[in-house]
Amino acid sequence: MAELPIAFRVADKQRETGDTWTLWLEPADAAAPAPYAPGQFAMLYAFGAGEAPISVSSIGGDGAVVHTVRAVGAVTEAICAAQPGDVLGVRGPFGTAWPLAEAEGQDVVLVAGGIGLAPLRPVVHELLAHRERYGAVSILYGGRSPADLLYISEIERWRGRFDVDVDVTVDTAGEDWHGRVGVVPRLIPQAVFDPGRVVAMMCGPEVMMRFAAVALQDRGVSDDRIWLSLERSMTCATGHCGHCQLGPLFICKDGPVLRRDVVEPLMRVAEL
Amino acid sequence: MRTIEELLGEVPALRPLAPEHRDTLAGCARNRVFEPGEQIMREGDPADAFYVVREGAVALETVVPARGPVVLQTLHDGDLLGWSWLVPPYRTAFDARSMGTTHAIAFDGACLRGKCEADPALGYDLLKLLSGVFVARLQDTRLRLLDLYAKPGDG
Numbered sequence: 001m002a003e004l005p006i007a008f009r010v011a012d013k014q015r016e017t018g019d020t021w022t023l024w025l026e027p028a029d030a031a032a033p034a035p036y037a038p039g040q041f042a043m044l045y046a047f048g049a050g051e052a053p054i055s056v057s058s059i060g061g062d063g064a065v066v067h068t069v070r071a072v073g074a075v076t077e078a079i080c081a082a083q084p085g086d087v088l089g090v091r092g093p094f095g096t097a098w099p100l101a102e103a104e105g106q107d108v109v110l111v112a113g114g115i116g117l118a119p120l121r122p123v124v125h126e127l128l129a130h131r132e133r134y135g136a137v138s139i140l141y142g143g144r145s146p147a148d149l150l151y152i153s154e155i156e157r158w159r160g161r162f163d164v165d166v167d168v169t170v171d172t173a174g175e176d177w178h179g180r181v182g183v184v185p186r187l188i189p190q191a192v193f194d195p196g197r198v199v200a201m202m203c204g205p206e207v208m209m210r211f212a213a214v215a216l217q218d219r220g221v222s223d224d225r226i227w228l229s230l231e232r233s234m235t236c237a238t239g240h241c242g243h244c245q246l247g248p249l250f251i252c253k254d255g256p257v258l259r260r261d262v263v264e265p266l267m268r269v270a271e272l
Numbered sequence: 273m274r275t276i277e278e279l280l281g282e283v284p285a286l287r288p289l290a291p292e293h294r295d296t297l298a299g300c301a302r303n304r305v306f307e308p309g310e311q312i313m314r315e316g317d318p319a320d321a322f323y324v325v326r327e328g329a330v331a332l333e334t335v336v337p338a339r340g341p342v343v344l345q346t347l348h349d350g351d352l353l354g355w356s357w358l359v360p361p362y363r364t365a366f367d368a369r370s371m372g373t374t375h376a377i378a379f380d381g382a383c384l385r386g387k388c389e390a391d392p393a394l395g396y397d398l399l400k401l402l403s404g405v406f407v408a409r410l411q412d413t414r415l416r417l418l419d420l421y422a423k424p425g426d427g
Contacts, residue, residue: 019423171421172342174340178371180329181343182345186408190349207420
């Protein structure tokens with residue numbers, strides 16, 4: 001884990017939506033950082049602008065990492081403005097990973113909302129690369145509108161497989177959209193999984209995850225089978241500054257991926 | 273060929289109804305098939321029916337000036353469509369369009385209202401069922417009002 005930024009060069013970038021970009025980053029020198037695990041994040045440093053915590057959205061070889069970044073403020077706007085050849089500072093990997101080992105031999109349901117698909121994307125890659133290790137796999141994804149959906153062509157490839165169920169919904173659409181319109185939790189009652197042998201992983205707006213967790217509970221899924229990625233104000237990423245504290249937890253090092261039975265009581269405290 | 277009673281028994285959304293009430297409903301029901309793009313309900317028309325989608329997809333929508341038709345929600349296998357038949361003045365609130373070929377069971381609203389008035393136990397059973405649908409749709413609408421995917425600070 002690097003506490004000082006390592007220089008990474010932007011190898012490529014791709015626009016995902018009107019305000020979201022995917023950046024391919026490669027170490028600018030030989031000092032490759034420790035490998036990332038799906039669910040972990042890096043502090044991306046746009047020189048002169050500042051740092052922001054960004055989950056890894058794909059994991060390449062040779063220390064290369066991929067981040068999908070939504071421009072929502074000065075720092076993330078500066079990161080998204082980086083061009084191929086530009087250098088960003090990267091600290092990481094930080095935080096906990098998705099429970100892929102626990103998911104082996106189990107059904108897996110992924111519930112993502114908006115930019116929340118990015119931290120789950122490496123999980124999809126792992127599930128598809130080692131499909132035989134897992135039971136039924138469902139990917140449930142929701143966005144604000146069709147234009148706000150990430151990784152459209154990749155989702156189509158996932159849909160094209162016969163061993164994965166992919167269900168996508170949006171909050172609003174015109175009549176040219178031929179998919180679902182509605183909220184993500186509503187996809188859960190029809191999803192194919194055995195409640196007693198499923199591992200659920202969720203990432204998205206916290207309210208969406210609360211309602212999705214209730215829908216999973218209604219299917220009979222216990223809280224110790226539900227994992228979610230929380231977002232708080234990660235600043236130092238090493239558990240020292242306390243900005244991301246949630247009760248006794250530091251989301252930067254105890255999270256961001258946490259089991260629901262651990263974190264749910266804290267999520268119901270309005271002051272935390 | 274299966275009877276309407278048999279088809280109703282296969283619809284998960286109707287399972288909470290007492291079997292004798294499902295059979296009563298069958299007297300007001302018939303099979304319908306809607307072609308892709310066919311209008312099932314039209315905003316402002318008399319609300320004289322509701323539907324159970326057996327197979328297919330239906331878009332609930334309304335036309336917004338300068339935006340065209342906006343899809344408010346889509347309904348899929350097993351979903352119930354339409355409740356304006358139950359509440360005066362029995363006027364359809366939104367358009368409903370078949371997104372592909374849709375197989376549905378259509379219920380005559382006036383027929384059902386008559387049977388519910390004559391048999392309060394049936395009326396209560398049906399209203400409990402529909403209330404579950406109302407609550408779920410209201411919760412969905414409230415979630416969407418939050419515009420959870422908006423940029424922080426927007427709205």
